[in-house]
Amino acid sequence: MKLCRAEYKTIVKFTEQLRPTRQCMKMLKDKFPNHSQSTLLSIFSLEYQKRMKRSLVKHHTPDVIEDYYQRYRGEAAKRPADPVMLELANEVDLSPSLLARLLLERFLEEQEGAVSSKQVLNSMLREPSLIPDLQLARHVDQCTINDCCYGPLVDCIKHAIGQEHEELLRERLRERRLSFLDENQLRAKGYDKTPDIILEVPIAVEGHIVHWIESKASFGDEHSHRTYLNEQFWSYWNRFGPGMVIYWYGFLAELDCQRDRGILLKDCFPSDIVTLCYSMGSC
Known part of the structure; x- marks a missing residue:
């Protein structure tokens, strides 16, 4: 929302x-x-x-x-x-x-x-x-x-909810038959700071290319989003290219202002995904 x-x-x-x-x-x-x-x-x-x-x-x-x-x-x-x-x-x-x-x-x-x-x-x-x-x-x-x-108790609950939404994201990607590497697989390959998901073949969402997806089981307010931008999202962009952040509990609408610079915000897994094979007419 x-x-x-x-x-x-x-x-x-x-x-x-x-x-x-x-x-x-x-x-x-x-x-x-x-x-x-x-x-x-x-x-x-x-x-x-x-x-x-x-x-x-x-x-x-x-x-x-x-x-x-x-x-x-x-x-x-x-x-x-x-x-x-x-x-x-x-x-x-x-x-x-x-x-x-x-x-x-x-x-x-x-x-x-x-x-x-x-x-x-x-x-x-x-x-x-x-x-x-x-x-x-x-x-x-x-x-x-x-x-x-x-x-x-709150720390345990937040951790469990975060894990639950990361698994939900993986399920949605599998349903769409999208090939990806998750955070654990990326760390096994030697990456130290990674988003939750790297897409092995990029997708397009609302006309924007997406190479990576970050899952946040929280509301995106101005302070937390600015912190995430500085400490996580821009470093992901520098390393992996443009990506998408899902704030599962919604976000402040005015914060979705970095699309042209390569960071797209969503409040759910998008339904209007365009895949490479679809755009090339091979699927």
């Missing part, structure tokens, strides 16, 4: 009042029933991550972390059955998973007298049962489960 800038800004404006909880998705879907839940979640996630990046510094000072930790400990002692860490995250406007990480790191420092390694910290966040304090473990788990933008 392509969104015009005005429509996109309306959605973004509404997301400013939301927190990364499961309830926020129902609110988004009720407000914008004509958009898919996947598109709305992707837009919200991108906007929320921008919000967190702007405010993260103020949450990471030693004094602030100590204040959060003591407040959490005090509330957990008074109300042991309540989701006090999740409530604190909402109160201070910080991602529940990010707050859980800060408080767990502070707890481990208190227990061990030193800063724990990232490996230990990450393993406990992925598997809270490893945390020696059962109450803290339960609260960390609550934050992880209820955060739809950050945390190990």
Whole structure:
């Protein structure tokens, strides 16, 4: 789905009042029933991550972390059955998973007298049962489960969705009997930085030649697309020629402005493909 800038800004404006909880998705879907839940979640996630990046510094000072930790400990002692860490995250406007990480790191420092390694910290966040304090473990788990933008659970879901859409792309190419090499095959040949698909015989889509295809299981907003252009797409263009990017959850329509320079944007696998054999009259 392509969104015009005005429509996109309306959605973004509404997301400013939301927190990364499961309830926020129902609110988004009720407000914008004509958009898919996947598109709305992707837009919200991108906007929320921008919000967190702007405010993260103020949450990471030693004094602030100590204040959060003591407040959490005090509330957990008074109300042991309540989701006090999740409530604190909402109160201070910080991602529940990010707050859980800060408080767990502070707890481990208190227990061990030193800063724990990232490996230990990450393993406990992925598997809270490893945390020696059962109450803290339960609260960390609550934050992880209820955060739809950050945390190990979200990372796993995003990875799985990305893999699913890459396989969907391969299926569409096989259905059209198009010969291609995927990312794993390209790496086996020694390529270090590659798109998801290289077509062994180029195709034409809407009058534009396509040598490669990149799959993005997300919404293409201005910030992420600009980052992808600088870090991925232009390097693919330099190495392999013109290509196509599929933003499966839609994109800002105004971003599809590089077609003449060799980068085409789509929100689904195109149906109007012209193959070399077709154009030569041999198929």
